[in-house]
Amino acid sequence: MSQIKIFDTTLRDGEQSPGVNLNKLEKLEIAKQLERYGVDRMEAGFPASSQGDFQAVKAIADTIKGTSVTGLARTVKEDVDIAWEALKGADEPRVHLFLATSPIHMTYKLKQTPEEVMNTAVNMVAYAKQKFPQVQFSPEDASRSDWNFLAQIIERVIDAGATVINMPDTVGYTTPKEYGEMFRFIKETVPNIDRVDLSCHCHNDLGMAVANSIAAVENGATQVEGTINGIGERAGNASLEEVGVALKIRSDYYPYHTNLKLNETKRTSDLVAKLTGMYVQANKAVIGRNAFAHEAGIHQDGVLKNKETYEIITPEMVGVNANTLFLGKHSGRHAFKDKVKELGVDLPDEKVKEAFVKFKQLTDHKKEVTDDDIFTMLMEIQTDIASVNKYQLEMFQVQYGTANIPTATVRLKTPEGNAIETACTGKGSVEALYKTLDALIAEELRLVDYQLNSVGGGKDALAESHVQLEVNGKKVNGRGAAQDVIEASAAAFLNGVNRYIVGQNQAQTKEAVK
Ligand code: KIV
Ligand code: ZN
Numbered sequence: 001m002s003q004i005k006i007f008d009t010t011l012r013d014g015e016q017s018p019g020v021n022l023n024k025l026e027k028l029e030i031a032k033q034l035e036r037y038g039v040d041r042m043e044a045g046f047p048a049s050s051q052g053d054f055q056a057v058k059a060i061a062d063t064i065k066g067t068s069v070t071g072l073a074r075t076v077k078e079d080v081d082i083a084w085e086a087l088k089g090a091d092e093p094r095v096h097l098f099l100a101t102s103p104i105h106m107t108y109k110l111k112q113t114p115e116e117v118m119n120t121a122v123n124m125v126a127y128a129k130q131k132f133p134q135v136q137f138s139p140e141d142a143s144r145s146d147w148n149f150l151a152q153i154i155e156r157v158i159d160a161g162a163t164v165i166n167m168p169d170t171v172g173y174t175t176p177k178e179y180g181e182m183f184r185f186i187k188e189t190v191p192n193i194d195r196v197d198l199s200c201h202c203h204n205d206l207g208m209a210v211a212n213s214i215a216a217v218e219n220g221a222t223q224v225e226g227t228i229n230g231i232g233e234r235a236g237n238a239s240l241e242e243v244g245v246a247l248k249i250r251s252d253y254y255p256y257h258t259n260l261k262l263n264e265t266k267r268t269s270d271l272v273a274k275l276t277g278m279y280v281q282a283n284k285a286v287i288g289r290n291a292f293a294h295e296a297g298i299h300q301d302g303v304l305k306n307k308e309t310y311e312i313i314t315p316e317m318v319g320v321n322a323n324t325l326f327l328g329k330h331s332g333r334h335a336f337k338d339k340v341k342e343l344g345v346d347l348p349d350e351k352v353k354e355a356f357v358k359f360k361q362l363t364d365h366k367k368e369v370t371d372d373d374i375f376t377m378l379m380e381i382q383t384d385i386a387s388v389n390k391y392q393l394e395m396f397q398v399q400y401g402t403a404n405i406p407t408a409t410v411r412l413k414t415p416e417g418n419a420i421e422t423a424c425t426g427k428g429s430v431e432a433l434y435k436t437l438d439a440l441i442a443e444e445l446r447l448v449d450y451q452l453n454s455v456g457g458g459k460d461a462l463a464e465s466h467v468q469l470e471v472n473g474k475k476v477n478g479r480g481a482a483q484d485v486i487e488a489s490a491a492a493f494l495n496g497v498n499r500y501i502v503g504q505n506q507a508q509t510k511e512a513v514k
Contacts, residue, residue, distance in 0.1 A: 001256060005223040005224070006041070038260045095135055101114075147186075163196055209236070210246065228268050
């Protein structure tokens, strides 16, 4: 059994999903969970792309020690220098350089000849190698590139110091057989290829990202790149949990294994879904809500007689347990603290106290508090952007009835500390609420997307809301949880606005420091 390294790019390619924007604390939480999941390498972001991403990559590189941390960079010195500043605190600093090699990208996007592309790639890999012990190079759009040109550029960048060569199917165009053949060709043609890890990176535009990745592995790839829940640009990337479970379940056929702790799959998937607002479809392989549900009578009958008749993956293998009923009204601080530890959330003492107060409030209204409820609450506190002045909800009231005009009254505390209040009507409760918030908040606001989900089942389940807003023309996401759907909706809206304000504060601080 040979080991396949898992390279997670949820925090970089995944974060490029439309509508996803994670803050530093959220990225750090996901990074810690990826480490627990056992990924070998994680791409924490693209440090030169923004100050926020730089700070997030730096925090992850300084914190995560069990997984090698990398950052993306274009083949320009400034990107490599910025990546070094972000990653130099990592145990094994690693940079990921990319440059397109397909005729269509070189001609229209780069407007460069193949020789120019070759020189830039070689020079920049050599430059990066002066700083980084580990340098990954990706010929972008490799699957639509000329194989002979690919072989030449790969040989040259390995001589210049690359330690990993990643051949991406950037636009999700390839097929398993074709992609496998490309890996075999490179393996057989490039004389120094055994000095590096050979990596695959597949997009899912034709729904073949996982199949293509496994075909690459069968033909010499030793690293698979992908994301949790398959999130990413357009139709997303190869879903890492599917790759890990496929190799495990079919280990009778595939002679490969990964370091993934598969029983952390569910928790990893849930965390990514919760923080990105990209929930997985019920019928998603491995992790969807229906993946272990057997509806048809004939299936149920078979499963009762012998689970293996219809079940090839056990829920336990991927960490799907019956949602254990957890602490209740009479549970004490000690038991609560133990639960926080068990859920793997690292909170300082004062935040545990804050969480305990919220937990007690919840038990006043909810008899059966589940692990999911607790985890949702902890994430609210853990990723709260508490250090800046922001809008705070002091009070709200929404009147709704089939015979009334829905009306909302809201009192807010502004970032300057003033209490402001107004009321508006709308066609429904949420519209009335959002119109009122809009009237009170000084920024220019537009609601782009709104989602409401329940955390677990039951009539008294917590509600979780995600919104996407345009604040002064800039897209931001917001997230909020509460027992009431309207309160969760208000929290998500304000969270979005406050994230914008935090971003503005950071930008101003940066200006002032310059
Ligand atoms: O899809 C792609 O080509 C990429 C590169 C940056 C590796 O994400
Ligand atoms: Zn990609």
